[in-house]
Amino acid sequence: MTKVSDIDAASASTAVLDTQTNVVKLVSADVSTITNVSLYGSRAEIMRVAKLDLKAGQNRVTITGLPGVMLGKTLRVEGRGSATIHDVTISTTPSNEESFPELEALKNEKKIIESSQYRVSKRLEALESFLTTLSAKDNSIAQVTEVLTGYETEAAALQNQSYDLDRRLTELDRRIGEEENRFRTQSPSGKLNKQVTVAIFARAEGSVELVLIYAVSRATWRAAYDTRVTTANTKDDSTPVDLIYKALINQSTGEDWTDVPIVLETASPTFGLSIPELTPHTLRVYRPQPVYRSARSTTRKSTSFAPPRASSPVAYFSAPSPPSSSSVCYDAVIDQEAMVTSAGNVTATFTIPGRSNIPSDGEDHQVTIAKLKLEARLQWVAVPSMTLQTHLKANIKNASEYTFLPGETSVYLDGSFISNSPVPPVSPEESFDCPLGVDSSIRLTYHPRTTRASKSGFYTKTQTHAYAQRITVFNTRTQPVENVTVLAQVPVSQDSVITVKISKPALPPPAPGSNPGSAQQVLSDGPSGSGSGSGAGTVRVSPSVVAEWEDGQEGRLKWIAKLAPQEKLLLELEWEVSAPVGTSIVGL
Known part of the structure; x- marks a missing residue:
């Protein structure tokens, strides 16, 4: 059992110790500098180094003016010098004007x-x-x-x-x-309202360095790009692309990042690591419960169209109808833990060359990650039944070691700004499509559709509607274009008595679950005459044109063609719709 005299003695000893402690109170901006910033998607890790003069023995150092958005549990304090750190506390700086004598x-x-x-x-x-x-x-x-x-x-x-x-x-x-x-x-109502107190025992009087490492919120970065495509330098179906990989940094932590190296991290924390548990999934037969209702008396008949007068209510039980979908009572929805993962399933670290200055102003500040030389394959796509404009896009291969994060790119074609378009997550050696706007040098003519109706059959009469559509593609360029895709569509029957048959191009009936995409390979193999190509579901229309189903189940098909300079190409689409005579067909 502790005696009162022992407590008094301990208190006296503590008082003596406090009088021997060297108390130092400093402002972080005056005695320390930020030496490194690691920036993540929604936070940043700051390394701040402070140089202090300590006396031999016990010292209590308080550093004020630290950001209020500091995440307290992330604070680490390291020392460099002949001293030992005993205790570290973080608190809010009290608001007191006496600490500002000026x-x-x-x-x-x-x-x-x-x-x-x-x-x-x-x-x-x-x-x-x-x-x-x-x-x-x-x-x-x-x-x-x-x-x-x-x-x-x-x-x-x-x-x-x-x-x-x-x-x-x-x-x-x-x-x-x-x-x-x-x-x-520097008050609790401002941005720099945190302070760190460190108890240090110095073995000798002299200078030491304190390294504060902490995380802060209100600091973000996102990817942005400049994509410049030059079509005049296209060689062997490959077009050079200059891509500038940039980072837009935004921070309002309260402290400026002045002349510091910045490292960009793509890693993001993952929450919800526990394995979800399955709950019992039960079935039962629906049994209606008796419902008490009131009814009007029906003993008297009314000879007028007015509703009968209500008599005394009569109670009876009736079996209710099964509940509708809007009134079914389900079990309570189970709340699931949120889980955040990297959009590209990859993590990477980007070190920004040199040093950067990012003030705490809440504005976007641009830094360059890399300038890349890539290759792209141009493709012209037209849907003449919808619009006579020909769209140009580039399929760009990421041949660099960098991982492209989701962002927005400013697209320039032959030195002219085209538009802003999104960039998906792209890993090294992957490709992505970049729209380049409308190319007016590829002109389309959508000729009027011709229709012909006929009947056939001796015992069973059949009515047939034949359709023909012509499309002209004109390359007004002085250079050839290698990959022009023209999309078209024929109707799809949803009734067994209606038959749709395509005759030009002579595509085979689409197989369920078929995977087109061999037309470009057939076209690249060189001319082999008319008729069927080597790819499944692909036919060669001419030495420079092949056709295939884009989505046979929905009746979409496409031609892929090579056009010489100033060449005009005629594409023909013919199909027939047959049904028994007297059948009223919806959609013709």
Whole structure:
């Protein structure tokens, strides 16, 4: 059992120890600098180094002016020098103007000047009042002149003194405003309202370095790109692409990142690591429950169209109908843990060359990650039944070691800005499509559709509707284009009595689950005459044109063609729709 005298002795010993502790209180901006920033998608890790002079023995160092958005559990303190760290605490800096003596002195000086202004104004009022009491009857002209001269001299002196006080007061207000801004930023209501207290035992008097490593919120970065495509340099179906990989950094942590190296991290924290549990999934037969209802008496018949008068309610039970989907009561929805994963299933680290300056202003600041030389394959795509414009896109291969994060790119084609378009997550050696706008040099003509109806059959009559559609593609360029895709569509039957048959191009019936995409390979293999190509479901229309199903189940097909300079290409689409005579077909 502890004795009272022991507690008193311990308290006395602690008091002696406190008197021997060297207390140091510093502002982080004055004694430390940020030496490294690792920036993640929604936070940043800051490394700050402070140089301190300690006395031999116990020291208690408090560093104020740290960001209020600091995540306290992430703080680590390391020491460099002949000292040992015993304890580290983080807290909110108390709001106390006494810790800003210059602000208090300025406010006291302002009070003195305001008092002087009050006295000067009273003296001027007294001087004006004295003039109102001056009487010409009791004074000679010489006396009046003497009084007015004295008034002029005294009033001018008082006015000059008032002007000087006003000027000094304006300057004081400016300085007080600056100090109050500094006070607000370092008070609990500002952005720099955290402080760290470190207990250090120094074996000898001298300088040491404290390294503070902590994470802060309100710091983000996102990817952005500039994509520049030059079609004039296309060789062997490959077009050079200059891609500038950029980062847009935004931070409002309260402290400026001045002349610091920045590392960009693509890793993101993952939540919900526990394995989800399956809950019982039960089935049961629906059994209606009796429902108590009130009914109107139906014993009397009404001869009019007006509703019968209600009699005394009669109670009866009835079996309700099965509930509708809007009234079914389901089991409570189980809340699942959120899980955040990397959009590209990859993580990477980008070190920004040199040093950067990112102020705490909440604005986007652009830094360059890399300038890349890539290759792209151009493709012209047209849907003439919808629009006569030909769209150009580039399939760009990421041949670099960098992982492209989701972002937005500014697209430039032959030096002209085209548009902004999204960039998906792309790993090295993967490809992505980049739209390049409309190319007016590839012109389309969508000729009027021709229709012909006929009947056939001796016992069973069949009516047939034949359709023909012609499309002209004109390459007005002085260079050949290698990959022009024209999309078209034929109707799809949803009834067994209706038959749709395509005759031009002579595509085979689409197989369920078929995977087209061999047309480009067939076209690249070189001419092999008309007829079927080597790919499944692909036919060669001409030496420079192949056709295949884009989605046979929905009736979409496409031609892929090579066009020489100034070449006109005629594409023909013919199909027939057959049904028994008298069948009314919807959709023709």
